Amino acid sequence: MFRHCLRSFLAACVVVMAGVHPALAQTLTIAWPQNVGTVNPHLYSPEQMFAQAMVYEGLVRLGDDGRIEPALASAWTMSEDGRRYRFTLREGVRFSNGDPFDAQAVADNVRAILENRARHEWLALIEQIERVEAIDARTVEFVFKSAYYPVLQELALVRPMRFMAPSAFGADGGTRNGIRAPIGTGPWKHVETRLGEYDVFERNDGYWGKPAGYQRVVVKVIPDPTSRAIALQTGEVDLVYGMGGLLAPDAFEQFRRMPGYTATLSPPYEGLSLALNTAHGPTRELAVRRAINHAVDKDTLVASVLHGSQRRADFLFNRNVPYADSVSLTSYAYAPARAEALLEAAGWLRPRPGAVREKDGARLTVELLYTGTDGVMKSLAEVLQADLAKAGIGVALRAEEAGSVQARMRDGRFGMVFNRTWGAPYDPHAYVGSMRSPSHADYQAQRGLPEKAALDADITRVLSTVDEAERRTLYARILRTLHEEAVYLPLTEVGAIAVARAALGEIPFAPMSSELPLARMQPPSGEARR
Structure with missing residues (x-):
């Protein structure tokens, strides 16, 4: 109790030191695992995406209904061949330091982004840009090398295509080596940071x-x-919002039942799956991959490990993802007997009851790679290990630190690995597009497929065609191939959690998993904030 009191006292001191008068200021305090970084809109980790979204805006944004809406651009047109997009900029917009937001600022930002083009290779939009021209103060034109249908979706992403005041660029006149200050057009300004303690944003x-x-x-x-x-319980923070294990599933369930708090779950943003390596180990065999899909009891996994904080998934993409919603696929039902029959027919036999199956002197053991510091992932891995053992499939758990896991995913040193789709507005196009890059786990997982070259060709075509009917046909073929080849074991549909003091009222959910809806929240009426 003494520690909790001391912590609360220190938290109040932090807010006062940040310039927040406890009786007058209206301050929302949230928890996050780390500092937000320098809030450079054009870089990645350790920059935190929600902070970049608070300070910076794009030409367009994703609306609550999943459609693209005007943001810094009030209107746009596309040429018939899909190669030119002309944007009319909103009038009267200024950066938070008073600099005008105009077409030249857009062009300068795009130049800074393209100077670091290799860092953004995961995003096809960047590679597609041929040039950007400031036609006049309020008109800017993007010219692309070829047609690329997801232009607007990728302009709505949190990074890298968001805009900061060119006067705040780094000493080298760009952004890839750092910036002078985080100056954007968004609803918040980043005004203070203390490493390992807090960050402060002002309206x-x-x-x-x-x-x-x-x-x-x-x-x-x-x-x-x-x-x-x-x-949360001691009042040190008002809100925990987001994804990625911010609260343990059992803690989320406890807050659901606790008076004085609200605990809600968003519609699903992303899909969690295991990527199965088709080029390495026993998972090279289709029968093994299909048996793995039939051997896992997802409903029990969701109930026992996740306490209902996620939902069972049957397909790589959630059914609310564009184009995935119209593809007819048959799910791999939980069917242990079917899993065993597939393995028997493929020659994987048990040397004795309860043992790991063998064939030609090799044991049916698959390595499952996961991040060792993630307690929920560890629990999921152990449940998967137990389920697959019942079918005679051995699972060797390999827990490593996050950087090592990423390195192994990039070069294919895994049997199975946890993998997530990216959510709106990335899915399906950006996620599918990344499957062509050898630095992604998806490419490595698919590398052993005989149809990999044809699959990549379909992906390239689906991103460039301006024919909507052809696009739907291609997406159907891509997703059907991945599903029928059992490259993935879909596990759950993942949403964001919002746990808050009940006095804050209903917490809205942002349309993108990488954003926090802080600008849309209102202080409790009449409540004196600390």
Whole structure:
């Protein structure tokens, strides 16, 4: 109890030091595992995406209904061949330092992004850009090397195609080596950081759109999920929102039942699956991959490990993903007997009851790679190990630190590995497009397929065709191939959690998993904030 009191006292001190008067200011305090970084809109980790989205905006944005809406651009047109997009910029927009937002600022930002083109190779939009021209102060034109249908979707992403004041670029006149200050057009300004403790955002009172309800947001750095739950209970923070294990599933369930708190789950954003390596080990065999799909009891996994905080998935993409919603596929039902029959027919036999199956002197053992510091992932891995053991499939668990896991995913040193789709507006096009890159686990998982070259050719074509009917046909063929070849074991559909003090009212969900809806939240009426 003393520790909790001390923690609360120190938290109040932090807010006061950040310039927040406890009786007058309207401050929302949230928890996050780490500091937000320098808030450079054109770089990646350790830059935190939600912070980039608070400060910077794109020409367009993703609406709540999943459609692309105007943002810094008020209108746009596309040429008949799909290679030119001309944007009319919104009038009267200024950066938070007072600089005007105009076509030249857009062109300067795109130049800075293209100077670091290799870092953005995962995003096909960047490679497609031939040039960007400022036609006049309020008109900018993008010219692409070829037609690329997801232009607007990728312009809506949190990074890298968002815009900062060119006067705040780094000393080299660009952004790839750092920036002078995080100056954007968005509803928030990043005003203070203390490493390992907190970040502070203030409302941008010169924002062109609807102003944020809160004056300040304090982001407290709390690395551990259990500590984040305690911080909610003690009042140290008001809200925990997001994905990726911010709270343990059992803690989320406890908050659901606890008076004085709201705990809600968003519609699914992403899909969690295991990628099965078709070029390495026993999973080279289709029968083994299909048996794995039939051997896992997903409903029990969701109930026992995740406490209902995620939903069972039967396909790589959630059914609310464009183009995936119209593809007719038959799910791999939980059928242990079917799994065993597939393995028997493929020659994988048990040397004795309960033993791991063998064929030609080789044991049917598959390595499952996961991040060792992720407690939920560890629990999922252990449940999967137990389920597959019943079918005679041995699973060797390999827990490594996150960087090592990423390295192994890039070069294919895995048997099975946890993998997630990216959510709107990336899915399906950006995720599918990345399957052609050898640095992605999906490419490595698919590398052993005889039809890999044809699959990649279909992906290239689906991204460039301007014929909607052809696009649907190609997506259907791509997704059917991946499903019938059992390259993935779909596990769950993953949403964001929002756990807050009940006084905050209903917490809205952002349309993208990488954003937090902080600008849309309103302080409780009449409540004095600390």
